[in-house]
Amino acid sequence: MTLLDDTTAASTDERVTRRGDDSAVLRIDEANVAMVETVDIDPNADTPMIVNMGPVHPSTHGVLRLVLEMQGEQVLRSKPVIGYLHTGMEKTGEQLSFMQGPTNVTRMDYASPLFNELVFSLATEELLGIEVPPRAQWIRTLMCELNRISSHMLFQATNGMDVGAVSMMLYGNRLREETLRILEKITGLRMNHNYIRPGGVAADLHDGWQEDIGGLLDLLPPLIDEFDELLTGQPIFQERLQGVGAINSAECLALGVTGPILRGSGYAWDLRRDMPYLKYDELDFDVIVGTYGDCFDRYAVRLAEARESIRIVGQCIDKMPPGDYRLQDKKVTPPPRARIDESMEALIHHFKIFTEGFKVPEGEVYVAVESPRGELGCYMVSDGGAHPYRMHIRAPSFVNLQTMPHMMNEALVADVVAIISSVDPVLGEVDR
């Protein structure tokens, strides 16, 4: 049974068989992929097969869909199809006040929510022209690095799982869980914290936080070393990842790729060092770079970055200054709860902030931070009201996704899975 008339069938068929351009990107449109199924193809002809991978597939990290043109097990061309998790968060951001914004953006990259909150808050603060107190900045640094550890551990879990080492799934998640436990203790939530807000952070660190985080820092390194024992030196693991999905730094730069993929290809670009924000210029850490730009390098870069983050967290504990955890500007941050009972002014401020929000001067700004996936940017335009006129997030996963067709050129099915995993996309951030 064919849904197409003859002429369309022929043209679809032609599109499948002909490799007109040498590009790695499949140019067939998504709607026609379903039609290809119904075209009667001669089974004896050496015709490439169109395979749909996702959006419901165990290792497409959510709802990524790949249309693969395959010759046997080999991928000739591929095309990532996105949009299955589109929830209109950028548009929603225009309806929410600057105060409510972090709640919204934190759901984009759900594996590293604090970075989204951070970049939104930094953009708002830059528009407001305010500077948050040092302690707030140090707390933000500390929390972001903890979040980076948890995100990279999630990568280790999924990457191990995707190449078939199922135990890694649980080893990685155990480390992530230990980190999330600390985040939960500080912010009250495991994910979507809404902790970093314009003007500072939501709450001060709890009593005994040094011991809690210190305990975590003692616990993590030996467990991270387990990955070295079980994966890094593993011959099968090396064979599966080395030389797979290689991309050089010129290609990365041409595609706008950042983060571990760019650093894995040997280009040392890390916003924490190159365009310091928060307190990163006072911290001592290394930027990890790879050599070959293959899946193995990306794995190694992330593993080493987690170790660097542990170093940074240790320094944050030592350098944490006393002071206020947020700006005491009553026009931006709500007054403490106790003040509301005794001060009419405080009550009014509180009411104003939570009903109509604070007004942000007219202007536009772009702020970028280094998220675990690359350059996470926030472009914000304010028309002087309490809501952003336009809020756009430059999502690293979205940009990094572009590399997939090039990495997957001539790869095998098993490599496709390893490559998706090594790009480490978070589809919530891709689709927003």
Added chain:
Amino acid sequence: MIRDAVVQNTGISSLLPLAVDPLFVGGVGLEEVLIVLVKVAVAFVLLLISVMLIIWFERKLHADMTNRVGPNIAGPFGLFQTLADGLKLTFKEDLIPERGDRFVFRLAPYLTLIPAFLIFTVVPIGGDFDNADGTVTWFGNTTNLQLADPPIGILFVLAMSSMAVYGIMLAGWSSGSKYPLFGSVRATAQMVSYEAALGLSLVAVLIKSGSLSTHDIVAGQADGWNWNLWITGFIPFIVFLIATTAELNRPPFDLVEAEQEIVGGFHTEYSSLRFSLFFLGEYMNVITMSAVMVTLFFGGPDGPIPFFESVGWLWGILWFLVKIVAFCFTFVWFRATLPRFRYDQLMDLGWKLLIPLSLGWLLALAALDVARDKDWNRALVAVICFVVLLTMGALLNAAINAGKRKRLAGEGFD
């Protein structure tokens, strides 16, 4: 051996060419038939129960290796979890894909399940081979502790394990869907190529035992130091273990059903009872192939008999089970530790390493046997074998590298 005596004294071989069990020496009466039926029932039930336990064992052990608890709700220690899962599956809707081949789709699960059971029938699971000939006497009837002892036992095992390929291949093909087709094609290539390594490593055992009958192979290994593991010098066992893991589609060779790549492979479209049949067959295969390995290399039920010597065959069963559990542990261990091979790496390992290795080792073993028979200097022969094997290995390696260079340069082959 007893069979020779049977054959010479009774001429029974012409009557029962395939199964020469001492049970049938005095002719076949009601009692003999009943004993055989009881053995069939016991073997079948034993295998089903052990499948249930092995699945629980795997889940529990894998949970332990990954800091989890594993099944612990259904029954004591979660022992009935498999039963519960099986029951649940029977009540699920049984789907047959619209574009599938309905007949083959229905047939395929049985093609994996039945060979798994049949292999088990030729495995001696007990008996005292140290002090006796491995037979037991019940109610005046002497019999082997195995369902059948055909003179071609090992060939039967090979034939059946090859049959299991059809089940998987046809299941994937008849699903009429792309991912199962991937699994099906992978299964064909993988299992056929590892069958070769499996057979070659097995020949080493056959050379040493001089028989294809499983009973004789086990009898030849009585007393721990005669195990084929030592006699054939480890290599055939290692090759056999790797090839078996690949035959069983166990990790790291589970490409056929690689969940992360092809979403379950051949059984993607299967549901309900048919899926549980695949599951059953797969784990039954794990047990039967472990049993085959124990039989071939680890002396079957051979082991020390500390006391109660009159029921030595019971000790045999105990040792046999201990060895099987050890192998099942190994398989779970593989799964918990190793990443999965890629398709081309799998083929490389099979064709470029395991098959040449087992073939070379086989030739060396044969040369040493000839040297023993002809009273040559065995040390010298061993040295020559070693040198020849090394040379062949180096040549093969050079050939493989040359081929690889040509392929990378895009020249193709002549």
